[in-house]
Amino acid sequence: MKKMPARKSPSPPEEKSHAPPQVLSAECPICHKELAIIQIPETIPLFGQIVIQTLRCSHCGFKFSDVMSTEFHDALGFEARIAGEADLHTKLVRNSSGTVEVPELGFTLEPGPMAEGFYTNMEGLLERVDGILNFLSSHADTHEQRERAKELLALSKKCRAGKMPFTVRVLDPFGGSALIGANVKGFRSQNRMRRN
Numbered sequence: 210m211k212k213m214p215a216r217k218s219p220s221p222p223e224e225k226s227h228a229p230p231q232v233l234s235a236e237c238p239i240c241h242k243e244l245a246i247i248q249i250p251e252t253i254p255l256f257g258q259i260v261i262q263t264l265r266c267s268h269c270g271f272k273f274s275d276v277m278s279t280e281f282h283d284a285l286g287f288e289a290r291i292a293g294e295a296d297l298h299t300k301l302v303r304n305s306s307g308t309v310e311v312p313e314l315g316f317t318l319e320p321g322p323m324a325e326g327f328y329t330n331m332e333g334l335l336e337r338v339d340g341i342l343n344f345l346s347s348h349a350d351t352h353e354q355r356e357r358a359k360e361l362l363a364l365s366k367k368c369r370a371g372k373m374p375f376t377v378r379v380l381d382p383f384g385g386s387a388l389i390g391a392n393v394k395g396f397r398s399q400n401r402m403r404r405n
């Protein structure tokens with residue numbers, strides 16, 4: 210049997226199916242009243258479908274978010290050098306199982322049961338970094354730690370303005386997290402092991 214002849218002209222699958230958010234309800238883990246679970250599906254180029262899920266309790270204020278990938282990805286790690294304004298558009302999908310690092314800013318987001326998932330760009334990531342550094346600059350245990358947090362905060366501002374290059378690394382053993390952009394390098398588990 211012959212293979213299919215010429216295919217149709219390449220039209221990328223850009224059906225932007227904006228599926229409506231789903232709202233479910235469940236018992237709040239804190240106050241045991243009813244809370245809302247809001248699920249927003251989103252299609253991300255080069256990655257696939259994700260669902261952004263937010264739990265929100267109007268009774269006690271409990272809020273928790275995660276991002277779930279609805280497709281299987283076997284890439285373990287991603288790295289991107291963010292070297293200018295254009296690179297700030299690089300996207301980050303972070304599932305609660307993913308580790309995110311920005312070594313230049315001493316930043317590591319560890320996975321865990323209370324880890325939140327999110328979908329953002331580099332500006333959104335740096336906002337999260339700033340939030341933690343702001344907290345540390347006034348609440349860290351020692352004077353040195355508070356001063357260090359202030360230094361890193363100044364560097365983070367430069368990064369956000371595209372004036373200081375920085376590195377972003379994402380590791381996820383379940384493949385639920387990713388960096389998406391022109392300068393992103395991805396590692397599959399086997400390639401990664403072969404490097405040693």
Ligand SMILES: [Zn+2]
Pocket residue numbers: 237238239240241242244266267268269270271
């Ligand atoms: Zn509650």
